[in-house]
Amino acid sequence: MQPRLQRTKNNVSFSKIVVKMILVLLFLFFSFFFIEKINFPSPKNEINEDVTDKIIKLR
Secondary structure (H helix, E strand, O other), X not given: OOHHHOXXXXXXXXXXXXXXXXXXXXXXXHHHHHHHHOOOOOOOOOOOOOOHHHHHHHO
């Protein structure tokens, strides 16, 4: 078959695909790991605000 009519590339090896998948999985794992280590600020106490008047005003 002529090269311009080929639907898929035949030169991509299975090992290259596996290596790329492993690299992507490692990247995702380490990104989640480092995000988990970051200490994001959180509120000290629970916020209790009555919003019933605001809901009525929106209608």
